[in-house]
């Protein structure tokens with residue numbers, strides 16, 4: 001301890017953190033040891049779960065070989081899908097570099113399992129922004145709406161819980177599929193625990209037992225010891241440049257669930273008649289395995305960062321969602337900074353702390369689909385990877401920043417310290433607190 005306390009502050013100081021900021025932050029960190037050990041316990045459980053799946057499915061060096069062309073008999077691809085199915089306790093899985101991102105994984109699940117005349121229900125309010133165009137809430141080329149697939153939505157109650165009466169009333173003979181988003185994404189509603197999702201699924205089944213229930217699992221993987229697929233979700237979907245890719249996957253998405261629905265998705269992804277049998281892996285398999293292997297620990301680091309940030313900024317008087325003491329169901333942390341200057345300074349700090357592009361200053365820009373400029377900070381090894389330390393926020397009231405990721409807890413911590421440092425240097429923190 002004596003040795004650490006003399007060496008580590010020097011290192012932070014050398015990287016531009018003032019002793020006052022460090023001292024303030026260290027007091028916060030000291031109070032988090034119980035929560036951090038609970039996170040470590042979850043990580044240990046999930047590490048053994050992933051390791052057990054890899055052992056049972058006999059992952060071997062041959063799994064890392066590359067396939068090309070049609071990709072027939074790709075043992076790496078086939079074994080990986082078995083490993084995912086084992087980890088998520090599902091009948092089957094589809095894990096492919098050809099699934100570009102989370103949005104494509106979700107779109108694939110929906111478009112392959114719905115038919116004209118069917119209706120899709122979201123019982124948890126508005127889905128993630130990019131899904132609005134998939135569904136056709138915002139008119140878009142190729143949307144479900146173009147195929148006469150209708151959509152209905154039941155908003156959450158004001159306290160963020162499920163409106164069971166309205167959900168029951170919204171289900172009718174055409175309701176075929178239900179989509180449940182686990183993480184709040186960039187909304188201010190709470191994220192759902194696996195237990196809450198389990199309760200909702202049980203209720204939906206009672207209303208209509210042949211519904212196909214999809215859970216958007218983005219940002220939720222490995223945050224808890226169980227996954228929604230263990231509680232009746234027929235399909236779960238996510239991105240490999242978030243939690244399950246462990247920071248190593250350069251692209252990709254996954255679906256896991258019932259064999260029938262995975263087969264539908266595979267027929268849509270490749271072609272009817274070809275299904276899961278094709279898809280060259282082009283040498284990418286090693287990182288898919290290795291990323292999944294590291295994912296429980298990487299997710300734990302990101303969670304520690306989120307909790308640290310919540311406590312640090314909450315103590316300074318900024319509203320944070322989730323708050324400093326709440327249980328976590330995803331890795332996203334929102335901090336309401338209340339002014340443009342603070343939002344810019346926060347993102348400047350995150351960027352300055354990055355291993356890549358630390359020397360650039362993030363600038364707000366007019367991103368398609370947003371009604372105000374957005375600032376984004378990320379110095380990632382993989383473009384857009386949000387399991388890596390990143391922050392973004394729209395330049396409008398209440399100037400909230402959404403912060404997530406960090407491949408290691410130490411990097412997340414340094415990024416948060418640097419964000420605070422920038423606010424401190426610009427006199428943007430309430431006087432007398434640091």
Ligand SMILES: *Cc1c(COP(=O)(O)O)cnc(C)c1O
Pocket residue numbers: 101102103104128130181182183184185216218219239
């Ligand atoms: C990130 C995310 C998506 C979409 O994933 P992309 O990889 O960005 O396409 C969908 N839903 C939620 C909740 C997400 O967090």
